[in-house]
Amino acid sequence: MEDDMVIEVAGSSNGEKTTTTSSLSSSEFDLENYINNYSGNTKINRLIFIAEHCKPLEAEAYQMAAKEVQKTPNYELYKTIVGKSHGILSLDSAWVDNMAKKNLAQLDKLDSDLNTAKANMVKDSIRLAQNELGEFYYKSGDYPNAMKSFVRTRDYCTTSKNILTMCFNIIKVGIENVNYSHVITYVTKAEQSPDLDNASRAKLNSCMGLANLHLSKYKPAAKKFIETPFEQANVFSDVLSQQDIAIYGGLCALATFDRSELKKKVIDDPTFKQFMELVPEVRELINDFYNSKYGSCLSYLDKLKPSLLLDVHLFEHVEVLYSKIRSKSLIQYFSPYVSVDLNVMATAFNTTVQSLEKEISKLIMDDSIQARIDSHNKRLYARKTDQRTSTFEKTIQVGNDFQNSTNNLLLRLEMLNNNITTTSGRNKNNNGMDFEKSQFLENFHPQHSHFFQSHGR
Amino acid sequence: MDAFVNDARGTNLKTLKTALAKYEDNLERAHPMLDNILSVLDPKQHSLGFLYVLKAKVGDSHKSNEAFINQVALFLANYSTEQVRLAPALFNTVINHYTEILHQTGQPIKGISGLKRSLAALSDSPLHILSPAHTNFLQLVILSKCYHIALPLIESNITSINPDQSGIAIQHILCYYYYAGIIFTALKKYKSAAESFKFVFTAPASALSAIAIEAYKKFVLVNLIISGSSSGFPRYTPPIVQRNIKSHCKAYTELTVSFSSNNINDIRQKAIPHAEAFQKDKNWGLVKLAIKSIYRRNIKKLTQTFMTLSIADIAEKVDLTPSKAEAFVLKMIEDGEIFASISQKDGMVSFHESPENFSGYNVFSELDSSINKVIQIDGTVKHIEEKLTLSQAFLKRMVNDRRGGNNNMNNQFDPEIDEFN
Numbered sequence A: 001m002e003d004d005m006v007i008e009v010a011g012s013s014n015g016e017k018t019t020t021t022s023s024l025s026s027s028e029f030d031l032e033n034y035i036n037n038y039s040g041n042t043k044i045n046r047l048i049f050i051a052e053h054c055k056p057l058e059a060e061a062y063q064m065a066a067k068e069v070q071k072t073p074n075y076e077l078y079k080t081i082v083g084k085s086h087g088i089l090s091l092d093s094a095w096v097d098n099m100a101k102k103n104l105a106q107l108d109k110l111d112s113d114l115n116t117a118k119a120n121m122v123k124d125s126i127r128l129a130q131n132e133l134g135e136f137y138y139k140s141g142d143y144p145n146a147m148k149s150f151v152r153t154r155d156y157c158t159t160s161k162n163i164l165t166m167c168f169n170i171i172k173v174g175i176e177n178v179n180y181s182h183v184i185t186y187v188t189k190a191e192q193s194p195d196l197d198n199a200s201r202a203k204l205n206s207c208m209g210l211a212n213l214h215l216s217k218y219k220p221a222a223k224k225f226i227e228t229p230f231e232q233a234n235v236f237s238d239v240l241s242q243q244d245i246a247i248y249g250g251l252c253a254l255a256t257f258d259r260s261e262l263k264k265k266v267i268d269d270p271t272f273k274q275f276m277e278l279v280p281e282v283r284e285l286i287n288d289f290y291n292s293k294y295g296s297c298l299s300y301l302d303k304l305k306p307s308l309l310l311d312v313h314l315f316e317h318v319e320v321l322y323s324k325i326r327s328k329s330l331i332q333y334f335s336p337y338v339s340v341d342l343n344v345m346a347t348a349f350n351t352t353v354q355s356l357e358k359e360i361s362k363l364i365m366d367d368s369i370q371a372r373i374d375s376h377n378k379r380l381y382a383r384k385t386d387q388r389t390s391t392f393e394k395t396i397q398v399g400n401d402f403q404n405s406t407n408n409l410l411l412r413l414e415m416l417n418n419n420i421t422t423t424s425g426r427n428k429n430n431n432g433m434d435f436e437k438s439q440f441l442e443n444f445h446p447q448h449s450h451f452f453q454s455h456g457r
Numbered sequence B: 001m002d003a004f005v006n007d008a009r010g011t012n013l014k015t016l017k018t019a020l021a022k023y024e025d026n027l028e029r030a031h032p033m034l035d036n037i038l039s040v041l042d043p044k045q046h047s048l049g050f051l052y053v054l055k056a057k058v059g060d061s062h063k064s065n066e067a068f069i070n071q072v073a074l075f076l077a078n079y080s081t082e083q084v085r086l087a088p089a090l091f092n093t094v095i096n097h098y099t100e101i102l103h104q105t106g107q108p109i110k111g112i113s114g115l116k117r118s119l120a121a122l123s124d125s126p127l128h129i130l131s132p133a134h135t136n137f138l139q140l141v142i143l144s145k146c147y148h149i150a151l152p153l154i155e156s157n158i159t160s161i162n163p164d165q166s167g168i169a170i171q172h173i174l175c176y177y178y179y180a181g182i183i184f185t186a187l188k189k190y191k192s193a194a195e196s197f198k199f200v201f202t203a204p205a206s207a208l209s210a211i212a213i214e215a216y217k218k219f220v221l222v223n224l225i226i227s228g229s230s231s232g233f234p235r236y237t238p239p240i241v242q243r244n245i246k247s248h249c250k251a252y253t254e255l256t257v258s259f260s261s262n263n264i265n266d267i268r269q270k271a272i273p274h275a276e277a278f279q280k281d282k283n284w285g286l287v288k289l290a291i292k293s294i295y296r297r298n299i300k301k302l303t304q305t306f307m308t309l310s311i312a313d314i315a316e317k318v319d320l321t322p323s324k325a326e327a328f329v330l331k332m333i334e335d336g337e338i339f340a341s342i343s344q345k346d347g348m349v350s351f352h353e354s355p356e357n358f359s360g361y362n363v364f365s366e367l368d369s370s371i372n373k374v375i376q377i378d379g380t381v382k383h384i385e386e387k388l389t390l391s392q393a394f395l396k397r398m399v400n401d402r403r404g405g406n407n408n409m410n411n412q413f414d415p416e417i418d419e420f421n
Helices: A002-023 A031-035 A040-053 A055-069 A075-084 A093-120 A123-139 A143-156 A160-176 A180-191 A198-214 A218-227 A242-256 A259-267 A270-278 A280-290 A294-308 A315-334 A342-348 A353-365 A387-417 A437-448 A450-455 B002-008 B013-021 B024-029 B031-040 B047-058 B065-078 B088-104 B108-118 B132-144 B147-155 B170-186 B190-202 B210-227 B239-248 B250-259 B264-280 B284-305 B311-318 B322-334 B361-390 B392-403 B407-420
Strands: A339-341 A371-374 A379-382 B306-310 B340-343 B348-351
Touching: A031 A040, A031 A055, A040 A055, A040 A075, A040 A160, A055 A075, A075 A093, A093 A123, A123 A143, A123 A160, A143 A160, A160 A180, A160 A198, A180 A198, A198 A218, A198 A242, A218 A242, A218 A259, A218 A270, A218 A315, A242 A259, A242 A270, A242 A280, A242 A294, A242 A315, A259 A270, A259 A280, A270 A280, A280 A294, A294 A315, A294 A342, A315 A342, A315 A353, A339 A342, A342 A353, A342 A379, A353 A371, A353 B284, A371 B284, A387 B170, A387 B190, A387 B361, B002 B013, B002 B031, B002 B047, B013 B047, B024 B031, B024 B047, B031 B047, B047 B065, B047 B088, B065 B088, B065 B108, B088 B108, B088 B132, B108 B132, B132 B147, B132 B170, B147 B170, B147 B190, B170 B190, B170 B210, B190 B210, B190 B239, B210 B239, B210 B250, B210 B284, B239 B250, B250 B264, B250 B284, B264 B284, B284 B306, B284 B311, B284 B322, B306 B311, B311 B322, B311 B348, B322 B340, B361 B392
Parallel strands: A371 B306
Antiparallel strands: A339 A379, A371 A379, B306 B348, B340 B348
């Protein structure tokens, strides 16, 4: 299921991307600069993702990915990358063989380490040995085994710091393995730890935000990202960069927060401001949105879009978030008006009157905008519901419903009191039940229905 | 037979029934003479005797249908309620046979006025207490397509039955509501129709009846016409119905599912394989109406979104040709479904808000009567509740529950029980 969706999303935006990425030359999307924000497995994953989704950057990305992989023991992944690269890379089979042997030896060593530790019954050394093993599995891309090893350290944790390490390890594996239920459980667990420093809190918040983003719960995601404390050093580069936090948080907030929340929690928030400084575009577009400069806000968004589509976490959600932001800006634009000229509104949103009309009519139909369109004069009028009329309508409706349901209830009660109910033909012990109901129906039913036969012409 | 005539002329109501009952078999055997006997009896004064003879004629397969129809008509025009109530079963048989013969001879309209009078024969309040004649009456109304005649009856609230007095059985009640639903549907009062059909399959049951199945089918279709979706079973639907009814109505369930797409061509495609089933159930016309209602709902949605819209745009938005779209809009304006005006000069339609502003005498008198009805219903419910809480069975149950050990739970009922212990 998940896979299908990913493919579909990638496919549907493909056409768009080939056009947009041609303008997205290396000057606009600095791959090297971007990828240096990351380390570890996510760096490789991101590179592969970019290579698969962006033709112009394919060669560069595959080369970098191969280089990164060769720093790790994950020769399987290396082989896949080379296989996928359409001949851009050539297989270094000597390295692969070498690595395979090395890995076996390493695994043996770690296993025997673990066994010795277990034999000595020293909790802490067992834990360390398990951790090493988990780390090794993680690096070689064997996430299920990595997860197992890390979960096993749980019994040997003695201090809260140990527990924290365990949680972070599991979270890391969970994110790479797209297993967000684990992420959420262990983030919650880690948050209970008494000695959290700023860095760990930052990690936890951003992981929770990421998990919410993946579950399409944009509002909680935005809250978590915004609450993330700012750290000078890039402490979490094996999962997220600080730019990511700014972008994810900013877009989710824009899509779900109302105006006052946006002002209070995003624009005026001293911590999140620091994040936004890292990605000026996000700061600008949020400010533009708040200041009702929707045209410029949307053009910033359009400019950002190609690079966002290359983000391994965000790409699935870009369309949804964008359409949410767009609808919200349409709603907000119209909110102070009684009537609006659609021509003016179309210019404000860089679109044509026809497509604007369609968008607005959709919003009206899902009750997001209380208005009606005068298609003849190209105007949008706010609609005021007449409270009195609607109250009358509702009251009469409720009254009728009550009468109907109560009357039917009374009759059913009366039937039960008199023991008149439908029973199966076999035990017809009821008064007056002298022939089968179905027979009764046969006798009367078909002839009357000629009306329905000829009715619908 | 002279003895019968003499007894039938008797005036003592208390003994009349027993006096006449013994002739029943004799009458059955004397078919050729029955017309003569009828001619010497007065339908008003000797109603019971008249009824016995008519009942005997039901079994006579050689009788003249015309004569029988006239005799029953004469009887129904004059009968004495007091005497008829002595023999409800006979009355029901005669009425039922009368209805059948009218149907067979293709003149259902003849019986309507007679049956309308017969409603009160076994019901103290024909608008509130159901009797078997009610069902036959609706049947004739449908057969003769004089739907409006039944409207006052089916729009009133039936809340009671009296089986001891009228001999009513479950199939009469179910059929009554089934027929009422058909009449409402014919008059395009779909909401009331849905209510009526709903009653049929929510009636108390420990088995599934064919009537309930047919009613459910029509209920589904009527709901599709109203809203394009189907409402689930009410909470009080008998479990056996909830469990089993859908397996008898597969075509209808699938049609409902296809409606969620709101794509007319798609729905048509999906309905075609089931056409035979729909035609067999004689519901094909309703299916077509249901599909057509999608256009109406879409146009209605447009009226809430737009103030003015060109015919061409409407046509495009609801997937119709412009001329058809215009016809649709026109028809909907005529039916009062939407409020709009069409300007043919520039091909524009302006949609208006509902002009109903809920003021004036009519609205208030309607509200007033509604309120009064609700108060009345409330009174009835209170009365029934009182009766129930004072009934011996209820009190016994309460006391037993209390003795059953779980004292804490029943403490709240203590005051009432103590009073009656």
